[in-house]
Amino acid sequence: MNLRIIAVDFVYNIKAWMRSRGTVFWSLLFPVMLILLFGAIFSGLGEAKYTLYVQDLDDTSMSHMLIDMIKKTGIVDVKNVSTDKPITDYIKERNIKNLLVIPSGYQEIVNGSFMDDSVVVNITYYYDPAEQQTNQVLDNVISNIIHGLNMRLTNSRSIINVKHESTITEEYGFIDFFIPGMIGFTIMQQSIYGSIERNTKYRKDGILRKLQTTPITRYEWILAKMLFMLFLAFISTTVSITVGVLAFGVKVNINLLSIIVIVATSFLFSGVGMIIGRFVKEEETADMAAGAISFPMMFLAGTFFAVDAMPPILQGIARVLPLYYVNEGLRSSMIYSNESPAILDAVIVLVFACVFFVLGVLVTRWKED
Amino acid sequence: MIQKRFKCPGCSEIVTFTGNPGDSKIEPCPSCGMNAQVRFVIPQDNVNENAIEVTNLTKVYGDVVAVDNISFNVKKGEIFAFLGPNGAGKTTTVEIIESIREPTSGTVKILGRDVSKQFNEVKELIGILPQEFHSFERLTVRETLRYFSTLYKRHADIDDIIEMMDLTEHANKLYRNLSGGLKQRVGVALALVNDPEIVFLDEPTTGLDPRARREVWSVISGLRRRGKTVFLTTHYMEEAEYLADHIAIIHKGRIIAEGSLEELISKHGGDVTMRVMGCKDIITAEEILTDKGFKVIKGVNSDLSVKIPYKELVLEILSDLRHACIEYDNIDIRRSNLEEVFLNLTGSRLSEEGGEN
Numbered sequence: 001m002n003l004r005i006i007a008v009d010f011v012y013n014i015k016a017w018m019r020s021r022g023t024v025f026w027s028l029l030f031p032v033m034l035i036l037l038f039g040a041i042f043s044g045l046g047e048a049k050y051t052l053y054v055q056d057l058d059d060t061s062m063s064h065m066l067i068d069m070i071k072k073t074g075i076v077d078v079k080n081v082s083t084d085k086p087i088t089d090y091i092k093e094r095n096i097k098n099l100l101v102i103p104s105g106y107q108e109i110v111n112g113s114f115m116d117d118s119v120v121v122n123i124t125y126y127y128d129p130a131e132q133q134t135n136q137v138l139d140n141v142i143s144n145i146i147h148g149l150n151m152r153l154t155n156s157r158s159i160i161n162v163k164h165e166s167t168i169t170e171e172y173g174f175i176d177f178f179i180p181g182m183i184g185f186t187i188m189q190q191s192i193y194g195s196i197e198r199n200t201k202y203r204k205d206g207i208l209r210k211l212q213t214t215p216i217t218r219y220e221w222i223l224a225k226m227l228f229m230l231f232l233a234f235i236s237t238t239v240s241i242t243v244g245v246l247a248f249g250v251k252v253n254i255n256l257l258s259i260i261v262i263v264a265t266s267f268l269f270s271g272v273g274m275i276i277g278r279f280v281k282e283e284e285t286a287d288m289a290a291g292a293i294s295f296p297m298m299f300l301a302g303t304f305f306a307v308d309a310m311p312p313i314l315q316g317i318a319r320v321l322p323l324y325y326v327n328e329g330l331r332s333s334m335i336y337s338n339e340s341p342a343i344l345d346a347v348i349v350l351v352f353a354c355v356f357f358v359l360g361v362l363v364t365r366w367k368e369d
Numbered sequence: 370m371i372q373k374r375f376k377c378p379g380c381s382e383i384v385t386f387t388g389n390p391g392d393s394k395i396e397p398c399p400s401c402g403m404n405a406q407v408r409f410v411i412p413q414d415n416v417n418e419n420a421i422e423v424t425n426l427t428k429v430y431g432d433v434v435a436v437d438n439i440s441f442n443v444k445k446g447e448i449f450a451f452l453g454p455n456g457a458g459k460t461t462t463v464e465i466i467e468s469i470r471e472p473t474s475g476t477v478k479i480l481g482r483d484v485s486k487q488f489n490e491v492k493e494l495i496g497i498l499p500q501e502f503h504s505f506e507r508l509t510v511r512e513t514l515r516y517f518s519t520l521y522k523r524h525a526d527i528d529d530i531i532e533m534m535d536l537t538e539h540a541n542k543l544y545r546n547l548s549g550g551l552k553q554r555v556g557v558a559l560a561l562v563n564d565p566e567i568v569f570l571d572e573p574t575t576g577l578d579p580r581a582r583r584e585v586w587s588v589i590s591g592l593r594r595r596g597k598t599v600f601l602t603t604h605y606m607e608e609a610e611y612l613a614d615h616i617a618i619i620h621k622g623r624i625i626a627e628g629s630l631e632e633l634i635s636k637h638g639g640d641v642t643m644r645v646m647g648c649k650d651i652i653t654a655e656e657i658l659t660d661k662g663f664k665v666i667k668g669v670n671s672d673l674s675v676k677i678p679y680k681e682l683v684l685e686i687l688s689d690l691r692h693a694c695i696e697y698d699n700i701d702i703r704r705s706n707l708e709e710v711f712l713n714l715t716g717s718r719l720s721e722e723g724g725e726n
Contacts, residue, residue, distance in 0.1 A: 042611075082655075203503075205502065205503035205504070206499035206500065206501055206502035206503065207502075207503075207504065208507070209467075209469050209496060209499040209502075210499050210502065210559070211463070211520075212466050212468075212469055213468065213469065213492060213495065213497045214492060214517065214520040214521065214563075215489065215492050215493065215520055215521055216520045284609070366469075367469065367470065367471065
């Protein structure tokens with residue numbers, strides 16, 4: 001064994017690697033980003049807070065005391081909902097997933113329980129079954145507080161009960177949550193990597209130079225590729241839905257809003273791919289750059305688990321990521337049939353799509369310097 | 370009457386034939402006697418018409434002048450070789466002509482049209498094979514040809530192209546599964562889908578083995594027979610010698626010599642070298658040749674070489690040796706070639722990889 005050859009080979013490998021600055025940058029930045037991201041999610045960088053909407057129909061000192069007790073746990077962010085509308089309207093319009101309703105007459109019933117030991121008051125906890133982790137935490141918090149109150153009031157009997165209601169009329173499981181997330185993620189991956197291949201590999205192989213000398217224009221070519229990306233998006237959506245329906249009995253509503261979100265998603269991430277492909281010219285480096293953008297986005301934007309379960313900082317980040325609105329829009333339109341939030345999400349995705357696609361088209365060049 | 374030059378595949382001698390446009394005849398090589406078929410297909414009215422006119426072309430990148438004020442014309446129906454080492458400015462020049470790059474200054478006209486203003490018209494008239502071109506890996510040869518054909522208004526018959534490029538048995542194979550030589554043939558075929566008048570081939574044989582290279586040469590020769598103008602960039606001397614009617618040598622962004630092979634050799638090449646092998650009386654032979662004013666170089670195995678300014682002197686030398694009763698095994702006469710032209714012009718040789726040494 002010739003150690004000198006091995007040493008020379010080793011040194012030249014390092015030299016070659018270091019000469020590709022992009023590769024070095026993304027090779028190092030990508031793991032750092034993932035470590036920070038998952039560290040934040042799983043080791044509690046910033047305490048996780050869960051949002052609980054409360055509609056206090058009683059508005060008495062005793063109902064205020066209950067709300068204060070929930071706030072004092074420190075892990076629940078209580079948001080009050082006015083009492084002028086039926087709770088079902090709020091749930092639909094504002095896409096509320098966790099809500100506590102304190103009924104009118106709560107204080108009166110509790111006080112009356114000292115005279116009549118048969119009276120009981122029900123407070124209602126509305127929850128989204130798809131968000132299991134959040135439900136579990138909030139249900140524990142509410143149940144423990146109510147248990148403590150019951151013990152203080154009677155030392156034995158339960159005067160206050162917690163009634164559980166789903167925020168949605170049908171029961172949904174994790175798979176209902178997951179399938180729209182996977183559809184959004186798959187379209188994102190296809191579009192970004194497809195665009196990158198066309199802008200880096202085709203450039204390296206001389207295909208773009210060849211096309212430039214043919215009568216096809218840059219716009220015609222991009223449009224043709226977008227049609228193909230849309231075809232792929234609908235194929236992958238169909239496959240995901242079919243598997244969901246056949247294997248798990250998922251109920252999916254295909255409607256105009258979901259189609260708009262799918263089309264806009266395809267344009268949006270093709271634009272992102274074009275921008276990456278323009279500025280990171282080596283194919284390998286561009287792939288790494290795409291991974292560094294799409295993988296953290298996949299975890300942060302609620303593809304596999306609810307954004308509400310993440311620390312507040314990460315929730316804030318999620319809300320500036322386009323994939324978050326894609327996921328939410330697809331869930332609201334395809335699964336939960338919540339039209340109002342779906343429209344808002346679709347509009348946001350459309351705006352993102354316009355910005356990124358137009359930028360992508362503008363920066364995509366065939367001419368060499 | 371027009372003249373046609375060939376490098377004889379038997380003895381590598383450059384031989385010249387004369388004939389009328391449209392003639393096709395079999396002629397023996399005057400040096401070795403090997404028969405070669407000669408076709409004179411260049412239409413007479415095209416001979417003096419320019420297909421490409423490049424005037425004062427310059428391309429500057431920052432402080433680097435990649436192309437330095439070059440001018441040249443390419444005549445219709447000829448194979449024009451743009452010869453030079455890597456980094457000389459060949460690809461930059463051809464890509465400016467193809468309008469892939471913008472020139473810093475200068476003009477390019479293709480078939481009388483200014484490419485900076487009328488490139489959309491020009492696109493229909495040209496076909497290109499870019500440098501290091503790789504087509505879509507998962508399309509078959511026929512599908513690839515169809516794809517590119519649909520981009521043009523003018524169409525050549527795909528089956529004709531497949532047949533002409535000898536791709537019939539590979540037409541339904543995926544591009545990714547083809548050998549390097551076949552891929553280059555497909556690349557040339559793609560440059561013909563719009564039946565162009567001018568075909569640009571940028572380093573079409575780089576990286577190919579000698580056999581595959583000869584196959585591509587045969588395809589390029591075929592283009593000339595079909596009356597196409599071919600603009601060929603290459604760093605292979607042999608390729609330019611074998612194929613080109615007109616050669617421009619580019620070095621460090623400038624054209625340092627231009628003309629037919631004959632013209633370049635007669636202007637910038639060296640003398641003819643005559644080698645007498647297995648000479649039975651080398652001392653007397655050396656004396657005779659030195660007395661006649663030749664510089665004699667002794668080789669191994671009783672060989673000696675002399676440089677002679679023109680090949681007619683060969684007969685005179687052989688006659689002198691016969692009169693002195695000097696016997697020998699064999700003689701070899703080598704004329705100057707492009708390699709020597711390049712060496713004389715630049716002081717360096719072109720390596721197989723296209724570098725200078």
